[in-house]
Amino acid sequence: MAKNISFTVKYWKQNGPKDAGHFEQREMKNIPDDTSFLEMLDILNEELINDGKEPFVFDHDCREGICGMCSLYINGTPHGKTGTGATTCQLYMRRFKDGDVITVEPWRSAAFPVIKDCMVDRTAFDKIQAAGGYTTIRTGQAQDANAILIGKAEADEAMDCATCIGCGACVAACKNGSAMLFVSSKVSQFALLPQGRVEGAKRAKAMVAKMDELGFGNCTNTRACEAVCPKNESIANIARLNREFIKAKLAD
Amino acid sequence: MATINSRIPEGPIAEKWTNYKAHQKLVNPKNKRKLDVIVVGTGLAGASAAASLGEMGFKVKNFCIQDSPRRAHSIAAQGGINAAKNYQNDGDSVYRLFYDTVKGGDYRAREANVYRLAEVSNAIIDQCVAQGVPFAREYGGMLANRSFGGAQVSRTFYAKGQTGQQLLLGAYSSLMCQVNAGTVELYTRYEMLDVVIIDGRARGIIARNLVTGAVERFSAHAVVIGTGGYGNTYFLSTNAMGCNASAAIACYRKGALFANPSYVQIHPTCIPVHGDKQSKLTLMSESLRNDGRIWVPKKLEDAKACQEGRLQGKDIPEEDRDYYLERRYPAFGNLVPRDVASRAAKERCDKGYGVNNTGLAVFLDFSQAIKDFGRKEIEARYGNLFDMYEEITDESPYETPMQIFPAIHYTMGGIWVDYELMTTINGLFAIGECNFSDHGANRLGASALMQGLADGYFVLPYTIQNYLADQITVPRFSTDLPEFEAAEKAVKDRIKRLFDIGGTRSVDSIHKELGHIMWEYVGMGRTKEGLEKGLQLLKEIRKTFYKDLRIPGTQDGVNVELEKALRLEDFILMGELMANDALHREESCGGHFREEHQTEEGEAKRDDANFFYVGCWEYQGSDEVAPVLSKEPLNYETIKVQTRNYKS
Numbered sequence: 085m086a087k088n089i090s091f092t093v094k095y096w097k098q099n100g101p102k103d104a105g106h107f108e109q110r111e112m113k114n115i116p117d118d119t120s121f122l123e124m125l126d127i128l129n130e131e132l133i134n135d136g137k138e139p140f141v142f143d144h145d146c147r148e149g150i151c152g153m154c155s156l157y158i159n160g161t162p163h164g165k166t167g168t169g170a171t172t173c174q175l176y177m178r179r180f181k182d183g184d185v186i187t188v189e190p191w192r193s194a195a196f197p198v199i200k201d202c203m204v205d206r207t208a209f210d211k212i213q214a215a216g217g218y219t220t221i222r223t224g225q226a227q228d229a230n231a232i233l234i235g236k237a238e239a240d241e242a243m244d245c246a247t248c249i250g251c252g253a254c255v256a257a258c259k260n261g262s263a264m265l266f267v268s269s270k271v272s273q274f275a276l277l278p279q280g281r282v283e284g285a286k287r288a289k290a291m292v293a294k295m296d297e298l299g300f301g302n303c304t305n306t307r308a309c310e311a312v313c314p315k316n317e318s319i320a321n322i323a324r325l326n327r328e329f330i331k332a333k334l335a336d
Numbered sequence: 337m338a339t340i341n342s343r344i345p346e347g348p349i350a351e352k353w354t355n356y357k358a359h360q361k362l363v364n365p366k367n368k369r370k371l372d373v374i375v376v377g378t379g380l381a382g383a384s385a386a387a388s389l390g391e392m393g394f395k396v397k398n399f400c401i402q403d404s405p406r407r408a409h410s411i412a413a414q415g416g417i418n419a420a421k422n423y424q425n426d427g428d429s430v431y432r433l434f435y436d437t438v439k440g441g442d443y444r445a446r447e448a449n450v451y452r453l454a455e456v457s458n459a460i461i462d463q464c465v466a467q468g469v470p471f472a473r474e475y476g477g478m479l480a481n482r483s484f485g486g487a488q489v490s491r492t493f494y495a496k497g498q499t500g501q502q503l504l505l506g507a508y509s510s511l512m513c514q515v516n517a518g519t520v521e522l523y524t525r526y527e528m529l530d531v532v533i534i535d536g537r538a539r540g541i542i543a544r545n546l547v548t549g550a551v552e553r554f555s556a557h558a559v560v561i562g563t564g565g566y567g568n569t570y571f572l573s574t575n576a577m578g579c580n581a582s583a584a585i586a587c588y589r590k591g592a593l594f595a596n597p598s599y600v601q602i603h604p605t606c607i608p609v610h611g612d613k614q615s616k617l618t619l620m621s622e623s624l625r626n627d628g629r630i631w632v633p634k635k636l637e638d639a640k641a642c643q644e645g646r647l648q649g650k651d652i653p654e655e656d657r658d659y660y661l662e663r664r665y666p667a668f669g670n671l672v673p674r675d676v677a678s679r680a681a682k683e684r685c686d687k688g689y690g691v692n693n694t695g696l697a698v699f700l701d702f703s704q705a706i707k708d709f710g711r712k713e714i715e716a717r718y719g720n721l722f723d724m725y726e727e728i729t730d731e732s733p734y735e736t737p738m739q740i741f742p743a744i745h746y747t748m749g750g751i752w753v754d755y756e757l758m759t760t761i762n763g764l765f766a767i768g769e770c771n772f773s774d775h776g777a778n779r780l781g782a783s784a785l786m787q788g789l790a791d792g793y794f795v796l797p798y799t800i801q802n803y804l805a806d807q808i809t810v811p812r813f814s815t816d817l818p819e820f821e822a823a824e825k826a827v828k829d830r831i832k833r834l835f836d837i838g839g840t841r842s843v844d845s846i847h848k849e850l851g852h853i854m855w856e857y858v859g860m861g862r863t864k865e866g867l868e869k870g871l872q873l874l875k876e877i878r879k880t881f882y883k884d885l886r887i888p889g890t891q892d893g894v895n896v897e898l899e900k901a902l903r904l905e906d907f908i909l910m911g912e913l914m915a916n917d918a919l920h921r922e923e924s925c926g927g928h929f930r931e932e933h934q935t936e937e938g939e940a941k942r943d944d945a946n947f948f949y950v951g952c953w954e955y956q957g958s959d960e961v962a963p964v965l966s967k968e969p970l971n972y973e974t975i976k977v978q979t980r981n982y983k984s
Contacts, residue, residue, distance in 0.1 A: 086611070100893070116611055118730075123615050126844065133842040133897070138888045141896055143403065146576040147616045149724065150501055151407045166727065174727050199547055200894040207524065210404050214516040218509035219468050223388040223793050224459060226466035230423060233477030243470040243495055246502060250406055279468045 086118040089177060091184040093128060095140050098190070101197040101205075107187075108140075117178040121164060122147060122154075124177055125188075141201040142188075147173040149314065152249035155256070156202055157189040162253035162312045171251060171314045191256035195263070195299045206252050208298045209266060216290035217270045219279050238276050245273040247315045254309035254317070260301030265309040267291050268325035269317045275328055285332035292329055340593070340952060340968045343754040344448040349974045350430075353452045356755075357798055361805035368393035371804050372556035372812060374541055376528045376583055378405030380500075380507055380785060381768025382562030384792025387510035390519035392797060394804075397554055398511070399523045399543060401578055401899075406508045409564060409576040410788060413500025414621035414721070415484060416492035417464075417785040419457040424481050428489040430454045435975060437783060440486040440673050441748070441776020442926035442942065443977045444596070446950070446970065448755060449773045456794040457786050461493055463793055467506040471495050482626055484781035486673040486982075492782040497621050497721050503785055507792070526552075527899065528583045529830075531559055531590050531764060532823045538764035539813050542823045546899065549892040551827050553820045555813035557804060558763045560796065561587060562788075565747035565769040567600070569907045569914065570859075571851025573744035574606060574619040584751050584770050585906040588913075592759040593952040593966070595772035596749035597910070598918035598928045601779055602860050603745035604630075604677035607728055608697040612848075617743040618728060620700070621721055622781040625670045627705035627714065628738070630677070632689040632698050634658045642691040649691060649699045649737040660684055664937075668982040675778045675927050675940075676982060678742035682860050683938055685741075692739050701737035742860060746784060748775040748927060749917070752952050752968070756799035757791060763803060767791035772950070777926025831891050834901050839884035843900040846885065850877050850904070850911060858915045863931045867919040874912050878959070881908060909959050916953065916963060923947045944977055 090113045098105030110131070115124055122144050129139035145153040154172040158164030166175045180186060190202040197205050234242075246269070254265035271288050274280025280287070303322055310319045345352045363371065371394050375386040378400040386398040400408060422428040434454035438445055461479070465471065471493050472480040481490040495502040514520040525546040532540040532555070540555035566581035567573040588594045605620045633639045634656045641647035660680055662669045672680075681698045684690070691697050706714050711734060715722070722733045729739070751759050751766040753773055758765050768788040775783065857870025881904065887897045924933040924940035925947070933941045950968040 116613065118610055119613050120615070120728075123613050126615055127613060130842055130844065133886065133888055134840075136888070139897060141894055145402060145407055145578050146409060146412045148412055148618050150412050150498065151402075151409070151576060152404075152411075153402065153407055170724075170727060174724065176727065176730075178730065203894065206403055210406075210512065210515075210522070210524075213406075213509065214512040218513040219466065220513060221463075221466045221510075223384075223391060223463060223510075223797065226459075226462035229421070229461045229465040229471075230478050232465065234473055235477055236473045236475050239470050239473040242468075243472075243502075246468075246470050246495075246505065247498065249501075250404065273470065274468050277468050277470065279466055 086116040088114040089117050089180060089182045090114060091180060091182065091186055093186050093188060095188040096190055097140070097201050098198050100200060105198070115177055117176070119177045120147070120173060121158070121175040121177065122173050141203050143203050144173060149174045150249060152251040155191050155204055155251060157191060157256060159187050162191070162256045163314055169314055169316050191252055193255045193261040195255065195261060196252060208300070209250050209252065211298060212263065212267060212291050212294045213270065215294035216287040219274065220283060232278055234277060242273050242276040245269045245276065245317070245321055248317050249315055251314065253312045253314060255300065257308040257312040258301065259306065259308065260304060262303045263295050263300040264303040264322045264325065265313060265317055265319065267295050268321035271325045271328055272321040275324060284328060285335055288325060288328040289332045340966055341754065342446065342968055343756060345755065349447060349451045352448050353455055360798065360802040363801050363805050363808060365393050367808040369395065371395065371807060372397065373558050373560060373800070374399070374554060374556040375560045375562065376541065377408065377562035377564065377768070378508070378511065379408035379410035379562060379564060379768060380504055380788030381792040382408070383504065383507035383511045384789050385560055385562060385767055385796050386520050387507060387514050388793050388797040389800070390514035390517070393519070396520040397523060397556065398520050399526045399528060401525065401527045401546065403524055405511055405522065405524065406505060408504060409579050410504045410785070411501045412576065413785055414497045414619065415623040416482065416494035416499045416782040417460065417503060418484065418491050418780070418782045419461045419493060419786065420454055420491060421458050421461060423479060424490045426489045428491050432489065433457060433491065436487050437774070437780060438776065438975050439980060440780040441778050442940065442980055443776065444925055444970070445774055445776030447972055447974055452795065453774050453787060453790050456790045459794055460786060460789045464503060464506050467509060469495065469502045469506040482623060483671060484622055485625065485671045485677070486780040494623065497623065497718065500785060503789065507789070528586065529827045529902065530586050530823045532819055533590055533761065534813070534817065534819045537762040540815065540820060542827050547894060549895060551824055553815035553824055555815050555820070557807045557810060558765065558800060560765040560767060560800070561751070561770055562767040562792065563770045565750065566910050567744045567747055569850070569910045570744045570854045571847050572609065572614060572617050574603060574617050577616065580903040580906065581910045582903050582906045584766070585909055587751055587759060587761065587764060587766070589955050590761065591955065592761050592764060593752040593954055594749070594913055595752035595950050595952050596777070596917065597913040597953065598921060599748035599777045599926060600744060600914065601674055601746040601748060601927045602678040602742045604674055604681055604742050605700060605740045606743035607725065608692055608694065608739055608741040618724065619743070619745065620725060620738065620740060622674070624700060624718060624721065627717065628670065628700040628702050629659055629704055630661050630670055630698055630700055631657045631659045632684045632691060636688055639689045639691060643693060643695050645693065649701070650703070650735070658689070665982045667984050672982045673778055673780060678860060679929060681742055697739040697741045699737035700740045702733055703737070706734065746779055748772065748777060748779055752950070756802060757796050758799070758803065765796060765800060767796050777928055831898065834885065834898070834905070835887055835891065837882060837885045839886045841884040841886055843885065843897055843904050846877065846881055847904050847907065850908060853877065854911050858911065858918055861929055861931050862918050864919065867915050871912065871915045871919070874908060874915060878908050881905065913953055913963060917951050920965060921947055921951060
């Protein structure tokens, strides 16, 4: 059975990338603990609107942990401390206590400028993807799907890499603002599959070059990214990317 | 009244598409570069269409409301995608997939479209594998399959419980490849608010930049919308929060016919509603019905004890459980189509056998499967879904049966299109969920992904050429034309009008009220009286909206409340369309169940003599005026129309 809890929410307000930004706060009373975190923010916004104020802006969409829109930094952790490694939309208020102060901030990274409040611009990820995150094949010209046999173990591992939702929690958690976990997951998916190997060298170089160009930092193996990834992407992917990258460079 | 011509090619059903392609007009490479196409939406249909058109050489502008094309709601599809590969050697074929889809749709889909869908299904799987989509595999390296509702073969390809994600990322990767090549220009965080018509042809759109708030004009030789369904009319659904009907409604207001709006799919396996603050309903994949068994207590007193929290499902002995789907439908059991499973759950709950505190839930039980296959195997099959369930409900499906209840999931109705996927407006095309064409009155599981990708990769890129071939001498359009100016002004006036209301109520508070009316009167069981009452209440909701709405802030910059208000205004019109269609259709078929029309056993009772047609609704110039119906008669040349039977 749900019980009600009361707590304080401190939330980040920022009117565009050039504004300095500041915290505002609100006491939330008697919120059922089976409410999701985002539904709690819906209640907050309903109260703000009823008070004649502008609502708190944040990205969200599918609310089932797969679209990757969620991008809230909660009490110092990207997505907040969820039970099973999940996104903010799958965080429930039963993880909080009466009297808590809950701090909500945006992803903070030079590569993700704030648009408003906690809504940030992640188009840098699209640009990295556009640099090489694909196989160049023409629609309708593929051979029969079973013509390429792929072992179950490789297919499963590629699937694990492909599970990345592109939310950017890895970048937000990294003290260097590195996008290596994101990039390496995509590169790994293709590196593990025969379909992707043909363009492997070109892909690794192009995606890394684009990442560097867009102002993401370097990886110094702190593993902060892996700890917060809602889809449990492994830093073994980063090692694989490094191998792919070195192989490609040596072949130049 | 609009003229309806489905333009189905001549010839035997298996040859129609081949013949069409052999005789259609094409555009040569040099001319393709001179032609612009706007694609609105980046889900499976939109992204695959934009990528394919770009690759062919057209100049494409692709729009989405999210921050990235990869966020479109196709991403959330869990279970899988159907194809007639017959890799399992279990007797599948193009014809059988076609037949199952038409039967699953309760004989209300257009035969020729469905056959084409089944025909191109195999190429989709080939395409996705070549893109590097990591489908599940067997130990020998071949692709794995599973079963979905309404089929007796295993034809569903899957990638864990995240098939939609993997297929969308595949389409997205092809799209980004074209962005890199310069053939597709992306417009993210843009929302289409109107379609611009010049001399009877769609020539552009008006879209609002959701970051700056600017209302902008875009021109093209043709416009394609792939903007999904209208399930969020109900407020609570399995759709993402941003899913909306606005692009489709904008086309409808400009004269495109809206077909079969009452055909709404209610998915049987969702996590039940738990409180009035809830923002969405979470789907538990249909694939769970491969191994999970659905039941309620046999005894009313046990059900009552469950409702009062005195008894738990796992403590009810086997002999006191009513596996009602296995009992009523021995041949298909727990894998009956979604509409049948949903109605059966409602029937049990209406009789008092519901098992949670609201009495609106049934059990989905894995104890037998865990006994048969071991916990580890079940974890491998459904682990991520079980984790998601536990995070939401605080209960482990490994220990205690899941509780589930039907929820709004998918809309079979949509913008009317002909065989070429063109709407009743020349040069305006609709693909994916936002058109009506392939699922009839009920969609089978794992067929939405198939349709989205079929339309985007394999159908539209051909058929749109048949239209564009006549446009090669038409120069690019200036957005300074008076038609653009007028459309932009209308959008700006509309935004101002909404701000000027200056009432006291938030968008969501009115939307929730709309949702309650829709669920109550235009939901799972519909009646004449209920629908008439619903229509009356919808009129009042519109009045409330125009009197009490409050949008804080200004139209400059990000204003989420303004975005939601514009969508809600369209949802109200959408709700009326659905209610009108449901009221006129005096029969039960698929997702549309009229309580007056059922068999003694409570099954849907169609009326083929009077309702064997597509109901097409035409806008009458104002939201306040009721729409006018025209009919596209269905013409079945191949399949014998009969009563659906999942019992034997």
